[in-house]
Amino acid sequence: AEHVKVCVFYLCVCMCHHPTSCCSVAEIMSVLFFHTMKYRPEEPRNINSDRFVLSKGHAAPVLYAVWAETGYLKESELLNLRKVDSILEGHPVPKQQFVDVATGSLGQGLGAACGMAYTGKYFDKASYSVYCLLGDGEMSEGSVWEAMAFASYYQLDNLVAILDINRLGQSDPAPLQHHVEKYQKRCEAFGWNAIIVDGHSVDELTKVLSQPRHQPTAIVAKTIKGKGIPAVEDKMGWHGKPLPKEMAEGVLKDIQARIINSNKRLYPATPTEDAPPVSLRNVRMPSAPSYKLGEKIATRKAYGMALAKLGRYNEHVVALDGDTKNSTFSELFKNEHPERYVECYIAEQNMVSIAVGCATRDRNVVFASTFATFFTRAYDQLRMAAISESNINLCGSHCGVSIGEDGPSQMGLEDIAMFRAIPTSTVFYPSDGVSTEKAVELAANTKGVCFIRTSRPENTVLYNSNEDFHVGQAKVVYKTNDDHVTVIGAGVTLHEALAAAEMLKKERINIRVIDPFTIKPLDSKTIVEHAKATRGRIITVEDHYYEGGLGEAVCSAVVNETGFNVHRMAVDHVPRSGTPTELLKIFGIDRDAIVQAVRKMLSSSANAK
Ligand SMILES: Cc1ncc(C[n+]2csc(CCOP(=O)(O)OP(=O)(O)O)c2C)c(N)n1
Ligand SMILES: *[C@@H]1O[C@H](CO)[C@@H](O)[C@H](O)[C@H]1NC(C)=O
């Protein structure tokens, strides 16, 4: 490892990006990869191999350097760092086989590592360990401490966090400077075994990393930022800066003289092969939904029932929740499959990271649930999940003003906008029990970030149990041969639209009602086709703020059509407590408001003639 250290160090300086952040961990990385970790370098995603997460993702060059030392990467490839046609991006991304989760937004690596360690210990019951390297600057992120609490609560003794205490952050020293004993105390307070080491001593590192572990372990490594480059060691002002040419050349000459030119290659130890093979293909429901037309059920409850059912026939389906399981109904899954339910407590950022970690290397089909609105605080984790090419399923309950009395702090009114903007996302918005069950099954088999938006009120079942559902396929739920307006609603507003259709019928005004089922992708073909039959007249109505919701999705779907007229109805200011019926009325998204909007649209188009 001593020899590798010098080589790694050399390569980092060659690559010349974030050199100071890399140099402080050259010894740590060398010991981890050539002494401690058991893995197959020729096959980085081998299911039995130890996992490594570089939480301080900006030190990517040091990760690439060790993988060059293993022989997996060509040394010449390192010089293509950050070039547009190279896989070696500025921060770790999973197009690199040796990366399971993207990092670079600080504070998220440990949560993902916890998800992997939980999977290793409790689902795979295998002997691989998980190692996570963090910077001291990122220890200010609350999400790190959410993960610390999770790891000790679940006794993840297969998890090791290495804290690179190099004193400095980007623009300022980290608040605890070099007080390693303070880091140790904090880790201990969170239930970890914390050991202080000299992070530049290969001997000390090999020793502590070989000790048997009975708890999650934090290696508090005191290091020097820029170690090995005398002019910049422990100095402010060098974070993320390439070294000036002359300085780099001088350092390289010096290191080159220290490289022992032996052809000896170090091989990491091979892992124990005890992780079970897993197939996540074709996660299907064995039978059709068992709801009856006209029966009443809240989609949030239908979610829990569907998930429990899916879990009955697919042993790799796991569920996570953040202490809301008797609101989201993930409790129904827990009751049937307690060993596959992970309580994440009130730490939604961490819950999303745990989900991402559990989903790596295709070990589990993960569903995580909480109130739709609480996913907003995990948006950075969600965005990173897309960059991680993660396949996770999220269910957000309690959407919109229709939750009623609890008031605006509990209402999801931004969630559609938020999830639509995630590049790998699919957004399901089922409106009854049957379509909710179908959404759960489809989500389990759809790649990327899937979001299922569920509602609190009980609504009638609209679909026969043999109705076929597809991602991106809308349903026309109400139609005559002579419709005047196409109304598009989802969840409670679809039921309001159907009620409005009955009311309007008495006035001899027919409307067509469409259930989009998925808001992304949106079935523009069906929408355009039916809206043409109503002379381009469309009304959208949604329990969400105007921005980024169903209405805007419909507008962009019909942007190329001429003669179309879209009227949007949505929540336009911060709501309050009240009964669901009162709130739907106040915010103008109930049946009466729809009736009025239809009349108005028809009278203004009559006037235009
Ligand atoms: C969430 C987040 N905030 C800010 C940044 C910008 N940033 C990148 S590195 C860095 C300093 C990191 O310091 P530390 O964790 O101590 O790592 P070091 O480079 O010192 O090893 C900052 C602020 C980021 N990448 N992610
Ligand atoms: C959830 O369960 C707890 C404990 O049984 C109970 O006190 C609480 O009222 C329940 N909450 C809901 C929303 O049902």
Ligand SMILES: *[C@@H]1O[C@H](CO)[C@@H](O)[C@H](O)[C@H]1NC(C)=O
């Ligand atoms: C609108 O037309 C443009 C140009 O032909 C096309 O690229 C785009 O996909 C169309 N958008 C929709 C929503 O049909």
